[in-house]
Amino acid sequence: MESLAHTTFWFVSGRELFLFLHLLGLACFLFILSRRLRPLLAAQRDFRFDHPLLRLGRVLEYWLGQWRHPRFRYAGAMHILIFAGFLILASHAFALLGLGISDRFATAESALYGAIRQYAATVVFLCMILAAVRRLVLRPARYPRSADAIFLLGLIALLMAADGFFEGSQAATHGNLLATFSLAWFVGKGLAAASFAHLRNIHLGAYLTHEVTFFFLLCYRPFGIQFHVETSLFSIYFAKLQRGTIKPVRWGVPEDRLDGLASFGVKQFEDFTWKHILDFYSCADCGRCAELCPANAVGRALSPRALTIKARDYVFRRYPVFGPSRDGVPLVGGLFSEDEIWSCTTCGSCEAECPLLVEYIDKIVDLRRGLVDDGKAPQSLHKPLKALESRGNPFGKMEKKRADWAQGTVPVVNGAVVRTLYFVDSITSYDDRMQSIGRAVARILGRMEENFAMLGARERDSGHDVRRFGEETLFLALRDHNTEAIRASGASRIVTADPHAFNALKHDYKDMPPVEHISQVVARAVRTGQIRLKPADGSVYTYHDPCYLGRHNGIYEDPREAMDAIPGLRRVEMERSRDRSFCCGGGGLAQFYEAKERERMGLRRVRMAAEAGANVMVTACPFCMANIEDAIKVAGLEGRMTAIDLAELVDRQMETADSGAGN
Amino acid sequence: MEILVCVKRVPDTSENEIQLNAAGTDIERDDLVYAVNEPDNYAVEEALQIVSRTGGNVTVVTVGGEEDEEVLRREMAMGAQHAVLISDDAFRESDGRGIAALFKEFVEAGHYDLILTGVQADDGCAQVGGMLAAMLDYPFASLVTAIEVVDSGTLKIAREIEGGCKEIHAIDLPCVLSIQTGINEPRYVGMRGIRQVASVPIPQLSAPDLALALAFAGKNNARVVRTDYFVPPAGKGAEILAGSREEVIEKLLDLLKTKGGLN
Numbered sequence: 047m048e049s050l051a052h053t054t055f056w057f058v059s060g061r062e063l064f065l066f067l068h069l070l071g072l073a074c075f076l077f078i079l080s081r082r083l084r085p086l087l088a089a090q091r092d093f094r095f096d097h098p099l100l101r102l103g104r105v106l107e108y109w110l111g112q113w114r115h116p117r118f119r120y121a122g123a124m125h126i127l128i129f130a131g132f133l134i135l136a137s138h139a140f141a142l143l144g145l146g147i148s149d150r151f152a153t154a155e156s157a158l159y160g161a162i163r164q165y166a167a168t169v170v171f172l173c174m175i176l177a178a179v180r181r182l183v184l185r186p187a188r189y190p191r192s193a194d195a196i197f198l199l200g201l202i203a204l205l206m207a208a209d210g211f212f213e214g215s216q217a218a219t220h221g222n223l224l225a226t227f228s229l230a231w232f233v234g235k236g237l238a239a240a241s242f243a244h245l246r247n248i249h250l251g252a253y254l255t256h257e258v259t260f261f262f263l264l265c266y267r268p269f270g271i272q273f274h275v276e277t278s279l280f281s282i283y284f285a286k287l288q289r290g291t292i293k294p295v296r297w298g299v300p301e302d303r304l305d306g307l308a309s310f311g312v313k314q315f316e317d318f319t320w321k322h323i324l325d326f327y328s329c330a331d332c333g334r335c336a337e338l339c340p341a342n343a344v345g346r347a348l349s350p351r352a353l354t355i356k357a358r359d360y361v362f363r364r365y366p367v368f369g370p371s372r373d374g375v376p377l378v379g380g381l382f383s384e385d386e387i388w389s390c391t392t393c394g395s396c397e398a399e400c401p402l403l404v405e406y407i408d409k410i411v412d413l414r415r416g417l418v419d420d421g422k423a424p425q426s427l428h429k430p431l432k433a434l435e436s437r438g439n440p441f442g443k444m445e446k447k448r449a450d451w452a453q454g455t456v457p458v459v460n461g462a463v464v465r466t467l468y469f470v471d472s473i474t475s476y477d478d479r480m481q482s483i484g485r486a487v488a489r490i491l492g493r494m495e496e497n498f499a500m501l502g503a504r505e506r507d508s509g510h511d512v513r514r515f516g517e518e519t520l521f522l523a524l525r526d527h528n529t530e531a532i533r534a535s536g537a538s539r540i541v542t543a544d545p546h547a548f549n550a551l552k553h554d555y556k557d558m559p560p561v562e563h564i565s566q567v568v569a570r571a572v573r574t575g576q577i578r579l580k581p582a583d584g585s586v587y588t589y590h591d592p593c594y595l596g597r598h599n600g601i602y603e604d605p606r607e608a609m610d611a612i613p614g615l616r617r618v619e620m621e622r623s624r625d626r627s628f629c630c631g632g633g634g635l636a637q638f639y640e641a642k643e644r645e646r647m648g649l650r651r652v653r654m655a656a657e658a659g660a661n662v663m664v665t666a667c668p669f670c671m672a673n674i675e676d677a678i679k680v681a682g683l684e685g686r687m688t689a690i691d692l693a694e695l696v697d698r699q700m701e702t703a704d705s706g707a708g709n
Numbered sequence: 710m711e712i713l714v715c716v717k718r719v720p721d722t723s724e725n726e727i728q729l730n731a732a733g734t735d736i737e738r739d740d741l742v743y744a745v746n747e748p749d750n751y752a753v754e755e756a757l758q759i760v761s762r763t764g765g766n767v768t769v770v771t772v773g774g775e776e777d778e779e780v781l782r783r784e785m786a787m788g789a790q791h792a793v794l795i796s797d798d799a800f801r802e803s804d805g806r807g808i809a810a811l812f813k814e815f816v817e818a819g820h821y822d823l824i825l826t827g828v829q830a831d832d833g834c835a836q837v838g839g840m841l842a843a844m845l846d847y848p849f850a851s852l853v854t855a856i857e858v859v860d861s862g863t864l865k866i867a868r869e870i871e872g873g874c875k876e877i878h879a880i881d882l883p884c885v886l887s888i889q890t891g892i893n894e895p896r897y898v899g900m901r902g903i904r905q906v907a908s909v910p911i912p913q914l915s916a917p918d919l920a921l922a923l924a925f926a927g928k929n930n931a932r933v934v935r936t937d938y939f940v941p942p943a944g945k946g947a948e949i950l951a952g953s954r955e956e957v958i959e960k961l962l963d964l965l966k967t968k969g970g971l972n
Contacts, residue, residue, distance in 0.1 A: 304901075305901070305905065310901065419899070419901065421787070421902075422896065428895075428897055429723055431897070431899070432721070432724070435900060436724060436742040436744075437724055437742060442721070442723045442724030442725075443724075444725075444726060444740060446740065517899055518901075519899055519901035520900045523900060
């Protein structure tokens with residue numbers, strides 16, 4: 047068949063026509079891209095240029111390796127096929143572009159690559175049909191009804207079909223071999239009887255269709271969910287490396303100069319960092335975050351998916367490709383409601399799920415910082431925050447009573463150097479129910495003959511959730527106070543039973559001695575035989591992963607190991623466990639915020655435990671305990687379901703000298 | 710509009726365990742934390758909201774010692790433009806009339822269109838607003854739950870009366886209003902805000918500046934003197950309603966109606 051570049055289309059040569067088409071397409075794409083870059087340049091700084099090797103590794107894992115996709119089996123498998131197909135077809139697509147301009151680009155490709163890419167195109171084509179069927183017929187709840195998505199599927203299918211016709215018509219003309227049962231093969235078979243003139247027209251028509259569709263897609267993608275094809279590589283390369291942390295108020299502004307900033311947090315769109323805006327572009331609207339989000343599940347005003355998509359549409363309006371900027375509504379109070387911003391428990395479920403590593407918690411915290419700075423903290427948080435400021439705990443209790451729970455059984459740091467510092471934190475110190483967790487921890491450490499003490503009246507709230515609720519200045523004050531007290535204690539390690547304190551000490555505080563959660567201490571002690579546990583009762587236990595122990599710090603196995611060390615303990619898993627654990631309702635200041643919701647998260651969680659066949663819920667966080675025990679009552683499961691903290695369970699099962707003698 | 714808000718620093722009831730001292734003459738003050746009196750905070754918020762609509766300035770004033778600067782700074786962090794501390798040993802232990810006299814002299818030295826106080830102080834007697842109005846010969850309304858600026862000389866206000874009903878009044882400026890909690894949602898004041906006004910100088914007025922009030926202020930001029938404190942005996946514990954859900958709802962409704970919670 048004759049060369050594309052030398053064919054005459056109407057009055058112009060193929061070379062001129064395609065050169066024009068390609069340059070026009072490319073120019074449009076570059077123009078659109080430059081417009082899309084503008085908000086990124088107007089945005090705040092964000093230091094994401096460190097650790098290039100680590101970042102490349104994550105690109106290999108999450109981008110090339112599509113690591114998170116199979117978490118949703120069918121959609122994930124399909125995406126992997128489509129993604130692989132695109133990668134395989136990329137060089138073919140560029141070769142095709144060249145072919146229209148000059149025959150010199152018609153380099154011979156290996157038969158193997160030819161076959162692979164023909165199958166790849168076929169698979170992508172079939173996936174488009176399956177994906178359209180899923181969206182139109184099966185309609186998984188997490189997909190919004192989106193004409194855009196169907197249109198895009200159609201365009202890609204058209205691209206694949208055009209390629210098939212291009213190849214098939216060529217093969218029919220020259221009798222080339224095509225990969226059996228590939229799209230092109232079927233077309234070739236179908237066109238076997240066609241005349242040469244007919245085949246030529248089909249061939250040219252297919253090429254033209256392919257090129258026009260290719261460039262149309264290229265230029266259309268930056269207007270919607272498919273922009274992730276271009277941006278995902280960058281989103282993943284620049285993704286946040288350290289989980290459990292919160293971004294600084296302003297990158298590049300050291301803490302001691304924060305008072306000089308005119309404003310805190312995100313109040314207008316340009317207060318987001320460039321990476322956060324890139325996230326808005328990259329979101330593929332797949333809805334996995336929203337499906338897993340506990341706030342969304344109980345009908346709160348928050349859906350992570352909606353948060354991102356609303357922000358994306360907002361930036362498209364504020365920085366349009368064509369025409370004047372439509373600034374639109376204020377960010378919070380307009381685009382987002384205040385209740386939406388305060389509804390997040392920072393459980394991290396969305397971030398654990400997102401295949402594109404879109405960040406949510408930092409954005410939510412930045413929006414909260416903006417609200418707090420404008421005096422718009424929710425009314426119900428004013429008193430706890432004021433009490434944290436003046437008393438160091440959200441309940442407004444006296445500092446001098448902070449150590450009363452121990453009834454004198456735990457020494458308070460008093461100048462003598464201790465090896466282990468037990469950081470108790472506010473709820474365990476002051477809440478009647480949670481004090482029992484503190485006493486269990488003290489008995490466990492005592493049994494292990496640890497040289498330990500606590501800060502007592504000198505301890506302040508860790509400030510973990512003060513930071514996450516956007517009150518950075520107060521958090522820094524609490525942190526600095528505790529840091530000084532911890533350093534003065536001379537402790538060489540810290541143990542806590544509160545995952546929020548654990549996460550704060552580990553990630554928010556600086557230069558701390560090593561921090562361990564009590565579940566880690568216990569797991570090691572049962573492993574080495576330092577603690578021996580007596581047989582369990584006949585209850586069925588299930589372990590609820592606290593967000594700040596599990597998702598934010600990756601501690602999933604230690605608590606389970608500790609439980610399994612109890613002889614005869616029957617343990618079942620809830621469907622939502624480990625990094626898919628369902629938040630109990632949130633800790634710290636989240637306990638003081640009453641979001642509008644259909645039901646409590648804890649209630650859902652308790653039902654999940656009941657469905658798993660458990661009658662004892664074991665957790666390892668005092669806030670989980672508060673929420674779960676409340677929910678057991680609300681669910682009317684009193685007497686049929688109980689909750690116990692891991693430390694309490696271990697304390698209960700520890701063999702005393704007497705009971706040990708029998709074994 | 711130039712608005713003056715009279716505020717007071719009080720022990721924060723939500724963060725203290727109030728106990729009598731050994732002599733029974735005062736509460737134990739060693740471990741107390743203080744806050745701005747809650748209704749006063751609503752008054753400042755209301756003033757700020759009025760000024761944001763009509764323009765003007767908000768000034769906060771208190772009678773007390775150095776330690777009372779803390780609440781003035783908190784209100785400045787909220788948005789009040791000016792703060793004044795009225796402080797002198799001669800003013801110590803004034804009764805309500807003495808405080809009102811000090812405010813009267815302060816008000817007459819300035820130009821204020823509207824003067825707000827909280828409806829009462831947590832540790833007070835709800836006297837100052839009314840007395841101040843009388844001394845100034847200004848119109849006065851108490852328990853105000855809404856303010857609308859009609860024109861430069863008139864306000865429309867709502868007052869809370871028994872049973873949650875509201876009365877609407879017109880009142881001429883300048884006037885004194887005592888503000889009920891719930892009139893608005895006071896904005897949050899964080900540490901950052903307070904730090905930003907930490908070094909703003911707060912002018913102090915002492916006895917020579919307010920010489921006329923000396924005839925009323927101070928311990929010796931007080932006509933009402935605190936003589937004793939007592940703590941009420943603990944009442945009966947909570948009552949837990951028993952029965953089916955419907956029965957419990959029925960009983961609860963009855964209780965709420967008989968105790969005046971519902972109409």
